[in-house]
């Protein structure tokens with residue numbers, strides 16, 4: 001007897017229902033990636049409605065940003081942490097695309113973010129990229145681009161050296177070194193553009209700051225940042 005693949009998929013689905021990666025509930029028919037409850041109740045920051053939000057404040061006096069945004073608040077042991085875990089370590093790239101779509105819908109309504117021309121993901125360590133097979137920030141960027149009139153430029157901002165050997169250094173010299181970790185390979189492509197720099201989680205902001213300082217060397221470039229989550 002031949003079993004068709006869709007029949008087999010349905011059967012496997014009955015035995016092992018797909019679970020919401022945020023709350024663990026079984027996904028119902030028609031629910032994709034995350035459940036409807038999580039889709040509406042995960043903790044939105046609504047930073048796109050508050051220009052002087054807590055992430056924007058972290059950059060005051062350091063780098064000039066047009067706007068700073070995070071989709072969710074991140075709490076230890078919370079649903080957003082579960083979601084990020086599946087996204088980064090379980091190969092669920094579709095989470096990044098979905099969250100990019102949700103964030104993009106919010107940003108498309110904002111005067112500041114709707115003028116973004118180019119979306120640039122923070123580059124991943126080569127070693128990590130090899131292990132994981134994808135850069136999670138690029139997935140988020142792709143999802144954002146589907147909802148904004150912007151294109152993703154993955155590869156213009158590059159890591160020129162690894163930060164992994166620096167852990168023994170003092171905090172200050174680590175930060176000094178950090179700035180030299182990133183470089184812009186084709187600055188002319190970014191002249192006069194509004195660039196949205198994206199990363200998965202913002203905590204201290206030191207990686208985003210180091211990338212921003214390199215990007216802002218480009219003539220006439222305006223910069224905003226967006227992340228999936230903000231962790232205090």
Ligand SMILES: [Zn+2]
Nearest residue numbers: 020023035038
């Ligand atoms: Zn859920």
